[in-house]
Amino acid sequence: MKSLTHRTRATIVGSLAVVLWSSLAALTIGATPTPPLLLNSVCFTIGGLIGFGWTLWRGHLSALGLIKWPVYVFGALGLFGYHVLYFYALRLAPAAEASLIAYLWPLLIVLFSSLLPNERFRIGHVVGALLSFCGAALIIANQSLDFSDTYLTGFALAAACALTWSSYSVVSRRFGDIPTESVFVFCLVTAAASWLLHFFVEATVFPTTYLGWAAIFMLGVGPVGTAFYFWDVGVKHGDIQLLGTVSYAAPLLSTFILICLGKAALSVTLVLAALLITSGAVVAARVSMLRRKPPGRSEI
Template sequence: MSRNRATLIGFSAVALWALLALFTVGSAPVPPLQLNAICFAIGGVIGLIWVAATDGFAVLGRISRKVYAFGTVGLFGYHLLYFTALRLAPPAEASLIAYLWPLFIVLFSGLLPGERLRPLHILGALIAFAGAALIVARGGVSASASALPGYGLAFLCALTWSGYSLISRRLGAVPTAAVAVYCLATAALSTLAHLALEDTLWPATATGWASVLALGIGPVGLAFYTWDVGVKRGDIQLLGTASYAAPLLSTLALVGAGVAAASSSLILAAAMIAAGAFLAAMASKSR
């Protein structure tokens, strides 16, 4: 598989994550960890079907338990930290801090074998982050000392996902089929966390059930498989910068569905994110 094709496949994960907020709104009143458990179970089953139809289950037995533990910690740890951060701190600020992960991917990618971090990569990532900040914090921010634990967890959240993505690059020889086990293990741990921390609530309408199913198939399912392909074989610096399109596309999806209102900041954010991705693409092209 060519580097460009793998990068495009990685982009599809960003596009799917853009639908996360819309489908999450539709899945109400299901609590976060319960939703996590259901969706990752769906994503894991999809992966097992794909494995059975391609390489067969024998490929899963050749993968180290340490790799499975790493992948499970990455997926489950990120979501647990994210949900907890949003409970302990204002959502806008916590989300913005958590969305440092694409910037961390770009900055730390220079430590990977065969990768070279250029000034345009850094500049592009910073401009794209500023554009994403316009979207995430559009309702205003207000720092609070009582929210410091939440801010800290959000920062750990960003480190967790960027670390997962970068280490996945180092594990390039591990087949993407491993993600199916990551998903199933994450579903199991999410179920335990849900039973300990949340009350069980189910969707009340057909739309709610459809939203849960769509989440499990797309943003919390296929997206993790295509992201795995992208970070292992594609242009990880360009993928990191382009990931800032997710909050923009997510907001546009909410606007299109009538859940959110359009604003002039969307245009500016779109221009900044596009400019950041363009700079990163130019830096990658200069290789």
């Protein structure tokens, strides 16, 4: 029972990352006119320093020296690769289409996780993820979609983005014995790489208002900072298939936040999307609960 409680707690912690990611769009708008890579650089610096302070306070800094360097390379490539691919996908293809392709990552997590030890392929998880994907697709497709050949490079980068984050999340499960404190190293390496790339391809432009700087700080503390520590706990120790489905709540919550801020309008499409995403999460949660029942009970 103790292990089940630990798994449930880790799943809840991982879900908090999804909640934080839902504020990404609103805070990014607030950080205008800061260009993407510069924003990435500053936010990951903040997120990395928060993790460093937390690790120092817990007295676990010396333990990180025992971690093999390939783990740090893997983590940094996961964080840096995902964000660079995502930013450039949105530059080379329309945002709606690129976002829709990139949001295949939760579904890929559900599928890939069946290859992990002690995990099984469950149709119910896939059905739940598909329902939620349809809901996310409705939100994104609220704009007119045009999958023109002109944007093939951008679409390919968006697909690579989905593959990168889903692979990073699933493979992280294999490193369950690696402490979450190691994520601050991933963040700082990602920040350093982002700073370097920024100076080559972007102009340095910072906000001119206190609200703009507040948005950047909140990004670094939340969706581009603490969220990655929460996600690490979730994918390593929680129900990774349920987390994959729950991740589709991010675009839904994000849109509702934009509505509250007057940046988007409530519509029938949004309500239908909410129903689909919720239904998908309920189906996936039911499968996860059935898995915890004693042998002999039916599963989806």
